[in-house]
Amino acid sequence: MADLFVLALAIALPFLAAVFAPLLYRLLGETVGYVGAVVAAVCFALLLTQVGAEGTVSTPWIPSMDVAFRFTVDAFGLLFALLASGIGILIFAYAREYMHGKPDLGRFYMALLAFMGSILGVALAADLVALFLFWELTSVCSFVLIGYYTDDAESRYSARMAMVITVGGGLCLLVGILLIAVGAESVGLAPFDLAAILANRGAVADAMRAQGVFLPALALVAVAAAAKSAQVPLYVWLPGAMVAPTPVSAFLHSATMVKVGVYALGRLRPLFHGPEWMALVATLGMVTMTVGALLAVLATDIKELLAYSTASHLGLMVAAFGFESHYGAEAGAFHLFNHALFKATLFLVAGIVAHEAGTRAIDDLGGLREDLPITAGITVLAALSMAGIPPFNGFYSKEILFEAAWEAAVHGGGLLWLYPATAVFASVFTVLYSLRFLWLFFGPRPDGLGPVHRAPLGLLAPPAVLAVAVAAVSVVPGVAIDLLVDDAASATAVSHVEIHAGIPTSLSGPVVMSAITIAVGVAAFPFYDRIRASLERVRAATTLVHPTVGYDALLSATDRASGLVGRSVHNGLIRTYVWWVLLSACVLTVAGYATATTGLPTPAVAETPVALVLVLAVAVVAAVAVTTADSHVTGVLTLGILGFMVAIFYILASGADLALTQLVVETLLLLIFLLVLEELPAYYGEIDLLRAARDGALSVAVGATAFVSVLYAAPDGAGAPTPTASFFTNNAIPEGGGANIVNVILTDFRAFDTLGESIVIVLAALSVLVLLTMRDRGETQ
């Protein structure tokens, strides 16, 4: 049975160590690398005690949503966790030597430790929310680690690109998770309990199909995995991430972080299992496998070669998990394991080469076996395993992939034969670039290459250990398979799984595929440069469809949009602000009317007296005249005409008191206006036509909105007066003794309110007086 304490400790320990890393760095200096190795070793040992255990443990976290710290132990999770912590030990030990003399190591180890904790969290999480949380944490740590080299513009660009793509992909995963949760909830499961969802996968999948969220969820999970695991077309961040220090590349960008996407696909494979899954995921993987291999051949830098090769191999794993047959699960789980071993080795070798030879350019390197004999030996093991040459472990898992592709084609026929064909095509190039990497050691030594030193033990030991592991798995694959890999594959499969690893003894389709791959690959290697040149031409011809072009175009488009919004909306001028506020208020209001159920009442034009129409017409003419007035004074006077017309309108509508008020206010306003105008310049300068048009459009919009509002809000005149209205009509004369209802309300019914208002005005006047008398006193402090 799984032990919550052990699991929680294994995940929490790296985080705790990360918190204290800067402090430890101050105390211990660079030795803190070994502390990291010890932490990784402890995690590894803790996890080893769980091998063979099975089950889920949890403790509540957010009870109202059934979110919990829920961890599950099964072979697949353990395989991944053990790989991460095991390789972690070696990486920390390697980093101690490799990062010697670099600045800010406290921060470096902090991020690396936190990363290891997150990856263990991903591997063991049995709660979708926790899975997502750790998933995003790996992206954050990766951002910090890629951006470690500070002086480099490329490093910044890459760190941000990696962050944006992987976090953006993570958000797709989040939506996918939520859709799964919706499905799980509808069959009565705790929405985020991954273990329970997988246990009831049939019911959950059916519920998701019924709600129409199955395909969206599948697509979103695939996009998320593609972003994290560098699938076409989102692989662009991975080569960029290679600006990170080599231990980081080896750990994050080959062995662990990039496998998180593959891991999630494997985890969710049983839930989504079906033809749609294969059509999407297997195709995605196959395309990536091919594109990655081609780009690896084109690479000019050893880390770039390894990066594209990683993308290609991730494509292989994705494709494997995509195939429906049980071979798919086997190939995926087994290659996950094998690739981690040989690719981490090769990255560490690349680090040694770069460290000792001082260059990473492929064309400047060669003949290194003389200078680095042990490294050369290590490379032989790992590179041949990467190429998939028997009897190395990479061959076994690739052979199972061939079987899966073959099986799919035999079952489906037709277009599905493209799967095995593509697999062979991509694998030929895999052989080519693997041999090219080996050629760094066995090819001729270029003249420009300076002296190359032997690698120190601290750098040599970690890849050597990994190479020994590669050799061990190659010679006795059964041990690893029996211990973990077989069970791991079962966790991702829906049918019985039994991995066979060995040299094939009888002729079959997949064996022929392997034979073609190796034969063509080896035969074509002498023409490597020519192949590369023709691929280069293809690449040059297809610049437009490169994903980086799309990414850059998207970036600059966003940038332009941002600039546009900044200039046109947020330019700091309050007149612009008011323009937008009024316009959006009008739009909202009109939209509100448009969606309202009641229709617009038509004004009763026919019943309107001619005198009213005439007065209003004069008012309109005056309003138009205001806009064309050539001086401020004329404008204000014309505005006065408008005001007086409104007053006449009130008189005609038998509101004599209102008209009086209007006249007084209008006269007062006119006076104030004239007083102010005296202080203003008579002429402001030419008005910008565009701005005038814009303001004109706004005033039309505001006027129209007000017009519609009045129409819409005016009572239709039918209906009886409200109780309040009737009260005042009935009581004005008997209670208040006045015939003008408004006056009676102000001076009688609401006399206290009026008194209060008068007091406020007196107080305000007093305050103004005080301010005026004190205005010359200045500041007291």
Add this chain to the structure above:
Amino acid sequence: MTEVTTLPDWTAIAPALALLGTAFVLLLADMIDPDDSNGTALTGISVTGGLVALGFALWYLLAGTGQPGASQEPTEGAIELFGDALVVDGMSLFFSVIITSVVVLVALASHEYLREHPYQAEYYSLVLLASTGMVMVTAANSFVTAFISIELVSLPSYALVASLKTNEGSVEGGLKYFLIGALSSAIFAYGIALVYVATGSLQFGAVEIAIADGVGFDSLLGLGMLMILGGIAFKIAAVPFHFWAPDAYEGAPAPISAFISSASKAAGFVLGFRVFVDVFGTATGVFDWVDAFLILSIVTMTIANFTALKQDNVKRILAYSSVAHAGYILIALAAFTGSVEGEISILGAGMAHLFVYGFMNTGAFLFIALAEYWDVGRTVEDYHGLGNRAPFACAAMTVFLFSLAGLPIGGGFFSKFYLLFATVTGGQELLGAALIINSVVSLFYYTRIVRAIWIEEPGEDLEPGEYPTGLYAAIAVAALATILLIPAFGFVIEYAEIAARMIGG
């Protein structure tokens, strides 16, 4: 049998009374020697007052004051005061906790920031008066109290924004804030008047009943609701009433930016939740405010995030981020479905986000206060290499920024997650998609600051000088709260949902 004594009802507004009392105590204390203000004593009084108010609010919230008892329906239990003009319920206490926490942090952080400020007592008492207003807003149960409380928040805020009287940016920001604020207040008041015309009442419960019974003036009511929406949009700085925000936040003293962008926004939202969900909940046929909020939410987050990309001033970037967050929280209103359970989880998500936001956003602005204290400059370039000089504060800032971005380093991760969950379960795919796209866009400017702090080389040798204790303490507390809200999020969402149930159920 034990005798259970209950406090008299009026003590339920003790948080507001504590803040108000402290504001007057500050002015009294300053009268002892007006020409020579003792900054430490004034900060001490303000922080104490804030802590007392926070203590009351927390105590009430945890003790179940104003919340449904074991034998009551989940919508009962609210304490109504002064002829139902005020109400103390789960939501008002929940938001009082947010507001008083921010007040404590801001008062603490202002200590060193104000070291040469001539009007310290006035500054602190204005802060406390504004927060009194905010706490009153959370408890407003009628349009009159709501309007008065909002004005009590706004007027001191205008003065506080412009309180650096010799700084042009501060005065300009204050003036813009005041002008747009006056316009919005007028719109808000006019909306209230129209609602009164249509329903014949100003008390929330009575308006709700009038609407449920059907009013004769649907068109007036609809126009009134739209104008009230405008007034609230101004308070929470949502498009199109957000224009004051970037200018005011940029010009204001950084602790005041923190105060207004966190606490004032929370107060605006509490009114929005109460007025629209509780009072106008059944009036969607009159004026479809759900769709209006949907549009506002999407436009707000998109405009704010896209504008933030090109800014160079860190404070301005955070100001736009604050506007964007208003857009995220508006999802709580925009994804309103009318179904009780869905509503509660959505509202709860919005409230929880405001809770987390209160800490992470305050913290981020306080970091800027620290940078301003050290005079390192205001643009992103000026922040280059700060990480080596002040690693602790910069680590805290990283936590704030990543949490604002919704990455799992702070509670912001969970609240955003819940908002997204609400859109998915509410079937609002458009909102969900907008939230996702905007989260990715926002990563660009948040990581830009993180990068500047840690990764870039400093331009010249900047010497941070002394380490201000109060500011550091406030930043540390905010950072700790932001991080602890990950494991403790269950606790927050539980109380948020109790609060949501009381108004939404």
